[in-house]
Amino acid sequence: xxxxxxxxxxxxxxxxxxxxxxxxxxxxxxxxxxxxxxxxxxxxxxxxxxxxxxxxxxxxxxxxxxxxxxxxxxxxxxxxxxxxxxxxxxxxxxxxxxxxxxxxxxxxxxxxxxxxxxxxxxxxxxxxxxxxxxxxxxxxxxxxxxxxxxxxxxxxxxxxxxxxxxxxxxxxxxxxxxxxxxxxxxxxxxxxxxxxxxxxxxxxxxxxxxxxxxx
Numbered sequence: 153x154x155x156x157x158x159x160x161x162x163x164x165x166x167x168x169x170x171x172x173x174x175x176x177x178x179x180x181x182x183x184x185x186x187x188x189x190x191x192x193x194x195x196x197x198x199x200x201x202x203x204x205x206x207x208x209x210x211x212x213x214x215x216x217x218x219x220x221x222x223x224x225x226x227x228x229x230x231x232x233x234x235x236x237x238x239x240x241x242x243x244x245x246x247x248x249x250x251x252x253x254x255x256x257x258x259x260x261x262x263x264x265x266x267x268x269x270x271x272x273x274x275x276x277x278x279x280x281x282x283x284x285x286x287x288x289x290x291x292x293x294x295x296x297x298x299x300x301x302x303x304x305x306x307x308x309x310x311x312x313x314x315x316x317x318x319x320x321x322x323x324x325x326x327x328x329x330x331x332x333x334x335x336x337x338x339x340x341x342x343x344x345x346x347x348x349x350x351x352x353x354x355x356x357x358x359x360x361x362x363x364x365x366x367x
Contacts, residue, residue: 155180155274155286162290162330163297175296176289183289184272188217190338192269193276198227199251199266201258206243206250212270220251224265225258284337287330294327 156176197210212218220242223235235253243252251266258264277285301320335342 155183155282155289158283158286159290159293162286163293163326175293179289179292179296180274182292183285184274184277186288187277187281187285187338188269188271190340191272191281192217192219193272194221194267195270196265196267198263201260201262201264203257203259205254205257206245206252207258207264207266209242209249209251210266210268213268214271215249218268218270220266220268222265222267223251223253224267225253225256225262227263227265281337284334287337288334291327291330291334294323294330298323298327 156173159176159179195210195212197212199208199210201207209218220240223240224232225235226233235255239255240251240253243250251264253264298320301323334340
């Protein structure tokens, strides 16, 4: 069962108001991004030298997220020969960012082994953490629903406004409970949690005739 199907069961939106598939997939993506910041995935790649102090960053490098954990050169030595952290940095050049090594200049026939962080995908999340990631994704969905319901102000459905606002509170409480489960599993404290990206729900109709949350 994939993450989308798991969060459908957790959100329990029996009314079908969370009907746009993008709401579910975007929530999964946001949850995976937040999880990646807490427990980044590590990748290892060999990159050819250039005969200078600058070496290309890996093709899988994610700007704004990835970081270098270890640089090995020359490769395949026993024990491994790694370059001290103070002897390399990420350096911006007109051709893009490079790994600049201060102490050596690897030749084009040599490789530099870089261990670095990348974002998780659904398939890369370890099985023990999958439920926690699903809880976080479901909490994001619940906040989308809570926001949509609390902003309902269509005069043609005033009789249902109190019910919508009550439902909004229920989804907010469920979102808090699910996020708490996620934090507990990962050992994250409230005061050191990476903030979630802002997700804006579609405005309720009549501003747009009828919101996709209300079928």
